[in-house]
Amino acid sequence: MSQKLDASPAVIGIDIGKNSFHIIGQNQRGGIVLRQKWSRGQVETRLANLPPCLIGMEACVGAHHLSRKLQTLGHDARLMPAKYVRPYSKGQKNDFRDAEAIAEAVQRPTMKFVATKTADQLDLQALHRVRERLVGQRTGVINHIRAFLLERGIAVRQGLRSLRSELPGILATRTDVLSPRMLRIIEDLAGDWRRLDERIEDLSSEIEALARQDKGCERLMTVPGIGPIISSAMVAAIGTGDVFSKGRDFGAWLGLVPKQISTGDRTILGKISRRGNRYLRALFVQAAWVVLVKVKGWERYGLKSWIEAAKKRLHHNVLAIALANKLARIAWAVLNKGRAFECVNTEETASRAA
Structure with missing residues (x-):
C-alpha cells in the first residue's frame, strides 16, 4: 500500500506554455514520481486519469481556464502569483525546474493564492x-x-x-x-x-x-463615489473577495498603503506601495477625488466629518489616497458580506478611522 502511495502524485506543478506544458508530480513524501512534457491537448486527458490531487499553477494567460477544467475533474487546482513562486526555484532556470518550484510553492501554508476567475x-x-x-x-x-x-x-x-x-x-x-x-x-x-x-x-x-x-455590482454602487465602472472592475478582479480575510488586506493588495521598510525597533513608512491591480487602484483614487470635490453630498454617510478632520493633518494628495483606501475597504466589506452600504449613525461612523 505504501508503494502505491509513493508511486502516485499527491501534488502536481504545471508550468504553462503556449503549446506545451511541463509537469512535475510529487508523492506524499516529496519525492518526484512524475516528470513529463505534455501537449495542450494531453493535459486534461491525462489528469482525468489520475486520482484527485493538489495542482499548482502560476496565474498567467490561460491559467484560469485550465484551473476551472481541473476543478471539474475533482482536482484541487490553485493559482499563485509568479513572483511568489520564484524563490522556490533551484539551480538554472528551465521549464521543469519552474514546474518543480510551483509544486513546492503550492504546498506552503502561508502561500497567497489567486482566486480562479469565472x-x-x-x-x-x-x-x-x-x-x-x-x-x-x-x-x-x-x-x-x-x-x-x-x-x-x-x-x-x-x-x-x-x-x-x-x-x-x-x-x-x-x-x-x-x-x-x-x-x-x-x-x-x-x-x-x-x-x-x-x-x-x-x-x-x-x-x-x-x-x-449583477447583485454584487448593485451593492457596490451604494458606496459613495462608486459607479458601474468601478463596481464591475472590482467584481471582475476579485469576485466576491473571499481571497482576502479583511478589508485592510484588500487595500494593501491594491497598493493604497505606505510601503514599509522596517528593521529592529525602527518603523519606516514611505510612499504607497503601488502593488496589485494598477487599473482598479486608479479607479478608486478617482472615486476619492469625486467625493472630495462633492463632499457636502456625502454628509449622511459620515464622510464629511472624517474628511474635515483629515484635512487638518494631511496634504490634499495624501488625503485622496487615504480616502481611496477607506472606500476600498468599505467596498470589500459590502461585496464580501453581501449587504448594501448603510450608515445608521453618522457621528459614530465619522469617529472611526478606517
Missing part, C-alpha cells in the same frame, strides 16, 4: 481591458492635437471639453498659421478622436448594463 469575470475584465486601451489611445490623439497646435503658437485651455469645443473654431479661423497639410492632419486626428469616443461610449454602456444586472 468565464463571466474574464468577459467583464476583457471589456475593461479594451476600454482602458481605447482611453489611452484617445489621450494620445488629444496630446498630438495639442502639440501640433502649440507648434503653431496656438494654446488651448486644459481639459478635454475645452479642446473639443474650441477645435472647430481654430481649424476654421487660424488658417494664417495652420498650413493646408497641418489642417488635414489635425482634421484626421479629430476624426480618430470621434471614433474613439463612440467606441468608448459603446463599451461603457455595455459595462453599465452588465453592472445593473
Whole structure:
C-alpha cells in the first residue's frame, strides 16, 4: 500500500506554455514520481486519469481556464502569483525546474493564492481591458492635437471639453498659421478622436448594463463615489473577495498603503506601495477625488466629518489616497458580506478611522 502511495502524485506543478506544458508530480513524501512534457491537448486527458490531487499553477494567460477544467475533474487546482513562486526555484532556470518550484510553492501554508476567475469575470475584465486601451489611445490623439497646435503658437485651455469645443473654431479661423497639410492632419486626428469616443461610449454602456444586472455590482454602487465602472472592475478582479480575510488586506493588495521598510525597533513608512491591480487602484483614487470635490453630498454617510478632520493633518494628495483606501475597504466589506452600504449613525461612523 505504501508503494502505491509513493508511486502516485499527491501534488502536481504545471508550468504553462503556449503549446506545451511541463509537469512535475510529487508523492506524499516529496519525492518526484512524475516528470513529463505534455501537449495542450494531453493535459486534461491525462489528469482525468489520475486520482484527485493538489495542482499548482502560476496565474498567467490561460491559467484560469485550465484551473476551472481541473476543478471539474475533482482536482484541487490553485493559482499563485509568479513572483511568489520564484524563490522556490533551484539551480538554472528551465521549464521543469519552474514546474518543480510551483509544486513546492503550492504546498506552503502561508502561500497567497489567486482566486480562479469565472468565464463571466474574464468577459467583464476583457471589456475593461479594451476600454482602458481605447482611453489611452484617445489621450494620445488629444496630446498630438495639442502639440501640433502649440507648434503653431496656438494654446488651448486644459481639459478635454475645452479642446473639443474650441477645435472647430481654430481649424476654421487660424488658417494664417495652420498650413493646408497641418489642417488635414489635425482634421484626421479629430476624426480618430470621434471614433474613439463612440467606441468608448459603446463599451461603457455595455459595462453599465452588465453592472445593473449583477447583485454584487448593485451593492457596490451604494458606496459613495462608486459607479458601474468601478463596481464591475472590482467584481471582475476579485469576485466576491473571499481571497482576502479583511478589508485592510484588500487595500494593501491594491497598493493604497505606505510601503514599509522596517528593521529592529525602527518603523519606516514611505510612499504607497503601488502593488496589485494598477487599473482598479486608479479607479478608486478617482472615486476619492469625486467625493472630495462633492463632499457636502456625502454628509449622511459620515464622510464629511472624517474628511474635515483629515484635512487638518494631511496634504490634499495624501488625503485622496487615504480616502481611496477607506472606500476600498468599505467596498470589500459590502461585496464580501453581501449587504448594501448603510450608515445608521453618522457621528459614530465619522469617529472611526478606517
